Amino acid sequence: MGLKPVLTKDFGTEGLRQLDAYERTGGYAGYKKALSEIKPDDLVELVKKSGLRGRGGAGFPTGNKWSFLPKGMYPRYLVCNADESEPGCFKDRYLIEESPHQVLEGILIAAFAIGCNTAFIYIRGEYLPQYEALESAIEEATAAGYIGKNVLKSGFDVDVILHRGAGAYICGEETALLTSLEGYRGEPRLKPPFPAVKGLYGKPTVVNNVETVANLPHIVLNGADWFASMGTPTGKGTRVWCMSGHVNRPGNYELENGTPIRELIMEHGGGVWKNRRLKAFQPGGASMMVLLPEHLDVGLDFDAIQKAGSLAGAGAMVVMDETTCMVDAARRYVKFFHHESCGKCTPCREGTFWMSNLFDRFEFGEARPGDVDLLLDMGYNIDGRSFCPLGDASTWFPRSVIKYFRDEFEQHIAEKGCPFRKETEAAVAVA
Amino acid sequence: MPLRPDTVAKIQDYARRYPSAQSAILPALWAVQYEQGYVTDEALAEVATHLKLPPSLIEATSSFYSMFLTRPEGRHEVMICVNAPCMLRGADAIVAYAEQRLGIRDGQTTSDGAITLRSTIECLGACGGAPMMQVDHRFEENLTPDRINAIFDHLRTAPAFHEQPPAEKKPARRTPTVSGEITRSGPSGARARTRKASK
Numbered sequence: 001m002g003l004k005p006v007l008t009k010d011f012g013t014e015g016l017r018q019l020d021a022y023e024r025t026g027g028y029a030g031y032k033k034a035l036s037e038i039k040p041d042d043l044v045e046l047v048k049k050s051g052l053r054g055r056g057g058a059g060f061p062t063g064n065k066w067s068f069l070p071k072g073m074y075p076r077y078l079v080c081n082a083d084e085s086e087p088g089c090f091k092d093r094y095l096i097e098e099s100p101h102q103v104l105e106g107i108l109i110a111a112f113a114i115g116c117n118t119a120f121i122y123i124r125g126e127y128l129p130q131y132e133a134l135e136s137a138i139e140e141a142t143a144a145g146y147i148g149k150n151v152l153k154s155g156f157d158v159d160v161i162l163h164r165g166a167g168a169y170i171c172g173e174e175t176a177l178l179t180s181l182e183g184y185r186g187e188p189r190l191k192p193p194f195p196a197v198k199g200l201y202g203k204p205t206v207v208n209n210v211e212t213v214a215n216l217p218h219i220v221l222n223g224a225d226w227f228a229s230m231g232t233p234t235g236k237g238t239r240v241w242c243m244s245g246h247v248n249r250p251g252n253y254e255l256e257n258g259t260p261i262r263e264l265i266m267e268h269g270g271g272v273w274k275n276r277r278l279k280a281f282q283p284g285g286a287s288m289m290v291l292l293p294e295h296l297d298v299g300l301d302f303d304a305i306q307k308a309g310s311l312a313g314a315g316a317m318v319v320m321d322e323t324t325c326m327v328d329a330a331r332r333y334v335k336f337f338h339h340e341s342c343g344k345c346t347p348c349r350e351g352t353f354w355m356s357n358l359f360d361r362f363e364f365g366e367a368r369p370g371d372v373d374l375l376l377d378m379g380y381n382i383d384g385r386s387f388c389p390l391g392d393a394s395t396w397f398p399r400s401v402i403k404y405f406r407d408e409f410e411q412h413i414a415e416k417g418c419p420f421r422k423e424t425e426a427a428v429a430v431a
Numbered sequence: 432m433p434l435r436p437d438t439v440a441k442i443q444d445y446a447r448r449y450p451s452a453q454s455a456i457l458p459a460l461w462a463v464q465y466e467q468g469y470v471t472d473e474a475l476a477e478v479a480t481h482l483k484l485p486p487s488l489i490e491a492t493s494s495f496y497s498m499f500l501t502r503p504e505g506r507h508e509v510m511i512c513v514n515a516p517c518m519l520r521g522a523d524a525i526v527a528y529a530e531q532r533l534g535i536r537d538g539q540t541t542s543d544g545a546i547t548l549r550s551t552i553e554c555l556g557a558c559g560g561a562p563m564m565q566v567d568h569r570f571e572e573n574l575t576p577d578r579i580n581a582i583f584d585h586l587r588t589a590p591a592f593h594e595q596p597p598a599e600k601k602p603a604r605r606t607p608t609v610s611g612e613i614t615r616s617g618p619s620g621a622r623a624r625t626r627k628a629s630k
Contacts, residue, residue, distance in 0.1 A: 085553070086554065087558070088558050089554075090559055125568075129568075161448060164458065165457070165496070166457055167496050167498035168496055182454055183451065183452075184492060185491060185492055244561060245516055245561075250560075286554070328518065329515045333514070333515055336554070339553060340553065
């Protein structure tokens with residue numbers, strides 16, 4: 001348990017963004033080994049055996065996802081999801097920024113395993129420097145013969161297309177991402193059929209997160225048993241946790257799965273800033289439920305966090321100290337979901353709008369008695385009734401805040417405004 | 432204003448690169464914005480002819496995405512994130528300071544046309560360096576009033592992104608650093624270990 005750099009092991013090496021430095025740290029050895037020694041089907045088995053679970057949020061076993069592709073149906077596509085937009089989350093940016101070749105190598109290995117000849121990287125529009133880093137990595141890898149026809153005389157043809165989004169959180173949802181990649185408005189599609197059967201251009205498609213594919217070179221090189229020896233029985237390996245908010249040292253920390261949250265916040269993060277007390281924290285990013293100091297000993301692991309009443313999601317840890325207005329924090333998240341709702345389904349489009357209005361009422365002192373229950377009622381009517389998880393997730397944080405901090409909402413009503421805001425501070429209207 | 436021949440060539444290239452020409456809409460719109468600074472209806476129609484797609488489809492797609500500008504704005508775009516992780520580290524005060532320093536409100540452009548200021552609820556992916564802003568899509572993190580002053584002073588005279596000669600379009604850092612400040616982009620933590628020499 002504790003810090004365990006696997007993906008981030010060589011980060012900080014001079015010039016790691018360039019191919020030669022990356023190769024000196026053992027880069028592309030996994031790809032070469034896969035091409036020359038391992039059959040694609042065995043590669044799928046290897047990843048299954050390693051127990052690698054998707055790092056994008058849902059935690060679905062990667063090897064299983066690959067094996068859902070219908071036999072004999074070609075072409076197949078691989079899409080690497082780099083549309084990281086979850087508030088609190090910045091690990092994909094870090095992984096790409098520091099070592100774009102590691103991500104690319106992972107993509108190439110995954111493409112080989114599933115028999116895909118055209119792989120895509122969908123990166124969010126705001127990540128321009130990261131787009132450029134990947135762009136030059138692809139150029140270098142193509143020049144070195146890792147991408148192209150008959151790669152390293154293995155008979156494997158592969159092409160990688162880098163696609164830049166243009167500012168839509170919803171495109172991180174895999175079906176919306178595929179719709180967007182096809183050139184439509186980025187609205188989600190009904191599942192089933194799942195992308196594995198009918199994905200990009202109606203063809204079998206695998207969508208994998210940046211951190212997921214970045215694990216692959218290491219699994220190929222060191223074996224499934226090595227990977228499975230790290231972490232917990234149901235959460236193998238490590239995860240990169242993005243820590244932000246009221247800690248002394250925010251940043252990315254790669255920890256072995258199962259490491260207690262206390263160690264991440266108190267030890268690596270240097271504890272809560274300004275010698276204040278911890279009020280709450282949120283694992284998983286904007287969507288996920290808030291947890292309290294009593295949950296500090298929960299392990300950083302999909303299942304353990306779920307048992308504690310939240311979700312590990314995309315691996316963000318937002319820390320809040322005792323001066324935080326939980327109502328305002330929830331208001332920002334709800335505003336975010338309202339802003340990012342694609343408008344396809346009514347519960348999400350209208351629900352996030354009304355929730356956001358109601359939160360403004362609390363913050364600006366216009367809330368009336370009974371509004372907390374109204375908010376809960378809205379939440380129940382959005383959650384489980386939305387077309388995709390965006391709508392559902394917009395209600396999880398506010399409802400968990402009401403569960404633990406209902407008195408703060410009542411205080412906003414009684415005092416006609418935010419009790420945490422200093423008199424000199426004007427409330428900022430968030431568009 | 433018709434598109435430049437090199438932009439048109441780029442767009443046609445994108446159309447060939449993807450399995451479907453429709454997938455080239457977003458890259459084509461980026462190419463347009465890169466050349467002209469924003470995307471006009473005229474440009475949308477031109478993209479449609481180059482991609483051999485109905486103009487309505489191009490417009491339907493482009494209107495979904497928030498990063499395509501539809502009218503001319505300041506030469507530089509300053510976006511300050513005010514989502515919860517940034518709010519926790521004082522983003523509201525940063526917005527207020529920027530407004531006061533520039534003498535404009537959120538969403539407006541300075542009278543010399545240099546800077547458009549925008550606070551955004553959309554997380555920009557730099558929560559570890561909060562409070563942060565993106566200047567022409569480049570990250571500026573761990574903001575302080577001094578740092579903001581330095582950034583704004585630089586932007587007042589710097590040419591717009593799409594007006595710079597191509598060689599200058601990939602600068603390592605676009606703004607000068609202020610001594611004694613943390614200006615390194617990106618998070619600390621795992622990266623804070625000493626830099627290793629290349630093996």
